[in-house]
Amino acid sequence: MDFYKELGKVAPQKTNFATNSSTLLPSQFAEATGRPEKFLALHFANEIWKNNTAEIMKHPGTDQKVFDDVIEFAKAIGMVALPLYKEQPGYNLNSLLVPLLEAAQLLLIKEVADVETIDKTWMVATGAPLGPFAILDVVGINTAYNIGHAKALATGNQEFEEVSQLLKSAYIDKGKLGRATGEGFYKYPNPSFMKPGFLKS
Amino acid sequence: MDFYKELGKVAPQKTNFATNSSTLLPSQFAEATGRPEKFLALHFANEIWKNNTAEIMKHPGTDQKVFDDVIEFAKAIGMVALPLYKEQPGYNLNSLLVPLLEAAQLLLIKEVADVETIDKTWMVATGAPLGPFAILDVVGINTAYNIGHAKALATGNQEFEEVSQLLKSAYIDKGKLGRATGEGFYKYPNPSFMKPGFLKS
Numbered sequence: 001m002d003f004y005k006e007l008g009k010v011a012p013q014k015t016n017f018a019t020n021s022s023t024l025l026p027s028q029f030a031e032a033t034g035r036p037e038k039f040l041a042l043h044f045a046n047e048i049w050k051n052n053t054a055e056i057m058k059h060p061g062t063d064q065k066v067f068d069d070v071i072e073f074a075k076a077i078g079m080v081a082l083p084l085y086k087e088q089p090g091y092n093l094n095s096l097l098v099p100l101l102e103a104a105q106l107l108l109i110k111e112v113a114d115v116e117t118i119d120k121t122w123m124v125a126t127g128a129p130l131g132p133f134a135i136l137d138v139v140g141i142n143t144a145y146n147i148g149h150a151k152a153l154a155t156g157n158q159e160f161e162e163v164s165q166l167l168k169s170a171y172i173d174k175g176k177l178g179r180a181t182g183e184g185f186y187k188y189p190n191p192s193f194m195k196p197g198f199l200k201s
Numbered sequence: 202m203d204f205y206k207e208l209g210k211v212a213p214q215k216t217n218f219a220t221n222s223s224t225l226l227p228s229q230f231a232e233a234t235g236r237p238e239k240f241l242a243l244h245f246a247n248e249i250w251k252n253n254t255a256e257i258m259k260h261p262g263t264d265q266k267v268f269d270d271v272i273e274f275a276k277a278i279g280m281v282a283l284p285l286y287k288e289q290p291g292y293n294l295n296s297l298l299v300p301l302l303e304a305a306q307l308l309l310i311k312e313v314a315d316v317e318t319i320d321k322t323w324m325v326a327t328g329a330p331l332g333p334f335a336i337l338d339v340v341g342i343n344t345a346y347n348i349g350h351a352k353a354l355a356t357g358n359q360e361f362e363e364v365s366q367l368l369k370s371a372y373i374d375k376g377k378l379g380r381a382t383g384e385g386f387y388k389y390p391n392p393s394f395m396k397p398g399f400l401k402s
Contacts, residue, residue, distance in 0.1 A: 051325070051326055052325070053325050080325050080400065081402065082314070083314065084314050086313045088311070088313045092313065092318070092319055092322040093326050095308055096304050096305060096308075096322070096333065097326075097327075099301060099303070099304045100297060100300060103296055103297050103299075110289070112287045112289045112293065112296075113285050117283055117293065120281065120283060121254065121256070121283050121293040124253070124254050125246060125254050126298075126329055127330045127331070128328065128330075129327075130327065132297065199281065201276050201281060
């Protein structure tokens, strides 16, 4: 809040402000900027050089021309511009991704199937290059733990707490934090799901 | 039930029975077969010549050797064998797919983003060949309507009823049932998401 108040004092009135926050909604800060109509969210993904998505999200007071200008700006810097016309926690991408990742973790905690079978099902059936556990290895298992733990607290759903405890005891406590540490649900750089024949039988 | 009772009388005792039901759990029929230990689910996907997944699911009384034999049988007929060690409504695939498709439909009904932007987000960020609305066109919009309507009735969540009403008024009532009828969320055979440049800006 204070940051935006100070910034609003020193920046020219014509300047648009954009937040890259993954979790906070722009309307929470719009008034503090002193220019709510020139404020919105412009959100990039991890590994921006590979994943060049730019989610551009209005809040109710954002001026339409400012919104359009920032969409053009995103394209001009080589991004795929993905406009959101209303505020949405998690933008589009995490709104889609989190339910898939949660569903995969619930199958695992219920012992319905193992990590490789769940990922193989997704890869063969949808043609996707990564299954949900391979995606979790990219996201990072600490992040998955935090999301699951927060969801368990917010909903009281005990299954999400079980998921978090499994992530902690079987992965995080053993230093298996995902792709960044060389091991998570899979071992890198040659995870089993990349091996020839994985999708064949 | 009567079907399995009659079948159980005429089939040799050594014969294994498998159900291909998408929605009924094998334990609901196991006793009626007269051979619960030789009964399980063997579930194929639509367009089996392209999507050669075989989900093989035990019920609590299925014999381990019968389970293993059916896994080998699935591989022998050219399928990718995907074992489920516990009963799970929707098997693995629909347990993963339905939450993703629901999340996409909720973004649409809340007017956060349009069909193409939601699909583009998914395709660029995950590398998948189809976004959730393109998948819904394959599944069929009647099926999506039935799932949404059932979920609205079961949970009392009004948003799912709004989704169903949108599917009915904007698509089903206009004969846009998905890929099978040439139009759904997209027009086929050349949907916009397949056009060059769709994923570029």
